[in-house]
Amino acid sequence: MQPFVELTAPACPLPLSNVDTDQLIPARFMSRPRAEGYGDFLLHDLRREAGGALDPDFPLNAHPGAKILVARRNFGCGSSREAAVYALADFGFACVIAPSFGDIFASNAVNNGVLPATVEEAEAETLLAAVGAGAELTVDLAAQEIRGAGPALRFTVDPVWRTKLLNGWDDVDLTLSHAEAIAAFATADAAARPWAQLRAERGGGSA
């Protein structure tokens, strides 16, 4: 995974609260392989007019090249679909700034190197105004600061996620280094909680 350290880039205001994952990527696009790229599906139905043409006034269309998204509260609420993050990342976003995030969305974002930066509601409004007027932002993960919209703002992010993003770490490698502890747990658990175990089925069950 690409580390995220500091990013200076154009930003896009999305002055909406409760932007759910169904809006971030409608379900009908999620059967495609990731390799095909998910960027075109980002906010697919909000970005388009009834006939299907891009709405030039929709923020995403009015701010081409943006890599930072600023939104209102409860961004990414809803389903666990990681495709919502694929759509953001493939569109070019590396950071979303909002007053709060859906839990599953935020952890999916981090697993894809996208930073969910949490700010106060009033600060989000300040950023929305500045970015709407064309300000570029700098998001500095080491200092946990956003610069470019008046005085530097502090954002919060889970410290573990911060370390993970700064280093571009992947959990699986880390976990595999605990393979012995996992095996020991499983053995002890099988004895302690026989009722919790499941047996394999021959042939993997029916079709």
Added chain:
Amino acid sequence: MTAPRTLFDKIWDRHVVHDREDGQSLLWIDRHFVHEGSHHAFAKLRERGARVSRPELTIGIADHYVPTRTRDLGRADPQIADMVRRLERNTADQGVRLFGLNDPRQGIVHVMGPEQGFTLPGLTMVCGDSHTSTHGAFGTIAFGIGASEVAHVLMTQTLWQRRPKRMRVRFDGRLAPGITAKDMALAFIATVGADGARGHAIEYAGEAVRGLSMEGRLTLCNLSIESGGRCGMVAPDETAFAFVKGRPYAPAGEAFDRAVEAWAALPSDAEAAFDREVVIDAAAIAPTVTWGVSPEDALPIDGTVPDPARIADASRAAHAREAIDYMGLRPGQRLTDVAVDRVFIGSCTNARIEDLRAAAAVLKGRRAAVPGLVSPGSMIVKAQAEQEGLDRIFTEAGLEWVASGCSMCVGMNGDIAAPGERCASTTNRNFKGRQGPGARTHLMSPAMVAAAAVAGRLADVREILGETA
């Protein structure tokens, strides 16, 4: 003496493989469900050349994309058929059991899991679906995860998590007649907001919760994610044990008795501390419906559409304006004046047998004024409903009776509402476009959806039933 602990903490502590100094714990996962949508995770395994570490703890189920009007993939949309077949291939390659399209036990993962006895008290359960919180009804830690995490669990049977805060939601007193778990959940979400429980594991408690059947508890826990909660749980009791007993994959005989002993020790200790407590007066809950595009936009059926001009908070007022515009409503409009175009009874929230019975009780001997779809939560629920004659009540009322799947909850299988159509729905999300591009969704209980079907508008089920009483 150990310090008093909550239900959540007792289960969590039992599953910690490794605690890291930075507050992350590596948790053992007892049950992992995969569905067609898990194809991204299987692709990640292929990229790494990795195998599923504990295939016996992984359960495959076809639900999200399955066609409900035919079980013949040859007659289904080719893209949808491909999703079902991809799951068949991925599970077969990895030796994972599958409840496939034509398995008589097929159903929506959160209906089939408890039905088959995969769901038990005291477990950790995950699935790449946010409504995995449903299983918490048995007193188990169950939550939704993303594709990267699904791949991680497939490869290691573990997951890194930070212990969430604990929240207790106490429903004091008893529900009024005709009020259901769906109304309780919507009332709770409207109280705290769609992100009100963010970062918290919820334990639902109180007299009204104790009095719920397992079906009701499953509905309540199902909607935990709509308040932003990490998971939702109900302490296991006799109601839960009785439900589990005799299920195909549940422990049997002496193993069951020993399990019950372990489960009986799970409820929160009397002195256990919660980070937050919310108390709701159960007796005051009315039949509740949503008017907007977030589950927090919920009101009693005798309410009116809010007026954004009267909402002080600017961002909340903007949300209300957006919602009213999308939903095609007027500020101040009476909810009972909102005409609907179709209804849907289904989803892991409200498609268990009790839900179908409640809807059928309203529809019996009546005609639906609008078209609609009834999709049972599993093929076992479907068979049961047919045995009870519920299917005939639905079809005689003019509704379509189809096979089990996620169907119009998410529309992945092509069951959708048309742009601008208004649907009274037993599902869990009224998000923009959730039931199809431009579709407008109102969430409510099965009985309330049935009432809306009969009236052709949002209606108070108590009045419809009262008419004939």
